Amino acid sequence: MMEMRRVTAGYAQDIDVLRDIDLRVDAGRITGLIGLNGAGKSTLVKTICGFLPPKSGTVHFDGQDISGVAPHRLIDLGICCIPQESSLFPYLSVQDNLLLPLLGRPKRFASDMRTRLQEVFELFPALHEKRTDQAGSLSGGQQKQVEFAKAWLQQPRLCLIDEPSIGLSPRVSEEVFVWIERFAKAQMGILLIDHNVRRVVRMSDRICVLSLGKITADGTPADFEGNLHEQVQQWLGLNF
Numbered sequence: 001m002m003e004m005r006r007v008t009a010g011y012a013q014d015i016d017v018l019r020d021i022d023l024r025v026d027a028g029r030i031t032g033l034i035g036l037n038g039a040g041k042s043t044l045v046k047t048i049c050g051f052l053p054p055k056s057g058t059v060h061f062d063g064q065d066i067s068g069v070a071p072h073r074l075i076d077l078g079i080c081c082i083p084q085e086s087s088l089f090p091y092l093s094v095q096d097n098l099l100l101p102l103l104g105r106p107k108r109f110a111s112d113m114r115t116r117l118q119e120v121f122e123l124f125p126a127l128h129e130k131r132t133d134q135a136g137s138l139s140g141g142q143q144k145q146v147e148f149a150k151a152w153l154q155q156p157r158l159c160l161i162d163e164p165s166i167g168l169s170p171r172v173s174e175e176v177f178v179w180i181e182r183f184a185k186a187q188m189g190i191l192l193i194d195h196n197v198r199r200v201v202r203m204s205d206r207i208c209v210l211s212l213g214k215i216t217a218d219g220t221p222a223d224f225e226g227n228l229h230e231q232v233q234q235w236l237g238l239n240f
C-alpha cells in the first residue's frame with residue numbers, strides 16, 4: 001500500500017537525517033518502527049505525511065508517487081497521522097475537534113458525517129459525555145482518545161501513529177494498543193512507532209529498526225527472537 005524507496009531526507013541541505021530508507025506498509029498490517037531517541041523515526045513520519053519532502057527517493061501510495069505532496073491533500077487520498085504531540089485545538093470542543101478535518105473536504109466525507117460521528121461515540125463512549133467540553137480540559141488519556149476518534153472518523157487507509165503511549169498510564173496504554181489492532185482489523189495499514197519495544201514487536205506483522213537514519217534490521221516478530229532479539233536489546237539498551 002505504501003512504499004518508501006531509497007528515501008533520503010533532512011532539515012538542512014548538508015545533513016541527512018534519513019538515509020536510503022526502504023520501508024513498506026501493507027493494508028490491514030502493522031509495521032512497527034523502533035529506534036533510539038533521535039534516530040529519525042518522527043522525521044520518517046513527516047516525510048511520508050508531506051511535511052518534509054524527500055531530497056531523493058520516492059514515497060508511493062497505491063502505486064501513485066506522493067513524494068512531497070502537501071499533508072492536506074494526503075488526507076483526501078486516505079493518509080492520516082496521529083502525531084506524538086497533541087494535534088487538538090484546546091479551546092475548541094471535543095466534537096468540533098473531531099469534525100475539523102472533515103471541513104472543506106469532498107462531499108463524500110461530509111455526507112455520512114452524522115452516522116460516523118455516532119459510530120465514533122459508540123466506539124469511544126467517554127467522548128460522547130465530553131463532546132461539548134473544551135478538548136484542553138480533558139485528561140491526557142481522554143485527549144488521546146480524541147486523536148484516535150478523529151483518525152477513525154476520517155476512515156483512512158494508511159494511519160501513521162507516532163509514540164501513542166507516551167505519557168499515558170499502563171492501563172490507558174493498553175487501551176491504545178487495542179484501538180490500533182482494531183484499526184488494522186478494519187484493513188488500515190499501520191505504521192507504529194513506540195518506545196514500548198516489547199509491545200511493538202509482539203503486535204506488528206513486520207518490524208524495522210532505525211539507527212542513525214538507516215534501517216539496520218527488518219523482519220517478522222519471529223526474526224526478532226534469538227540472536228536478533230539480543231541485538232535489538234543491545235542497539236536500544238533495553239531489557240525486554
Ligand SMILES: Nc1ncnc2c1ncn2[C@@H]1O[C@H](COP(=O)(O)OP(=O)(O)OP(=O)(O)O)[C@@H](O)[C@H]1O
Pocket residue numbers: 011012017035036037038039040041042043044
Ligand atoms: N524541525 C527540525 N529541524 C532540524 N532538525 C530536526 C528537526 N526535527 C528533528 N530534527 C533532528 O533530526 C534528528 C532526528 O529527530 P527525530 O525527531 O526524527 O528522531 P526520533 O527518532 O523521532 O526521536 P524521539 O524518539 O526522541 O522522538 C535529530 O537529530 C533531531 O535533532
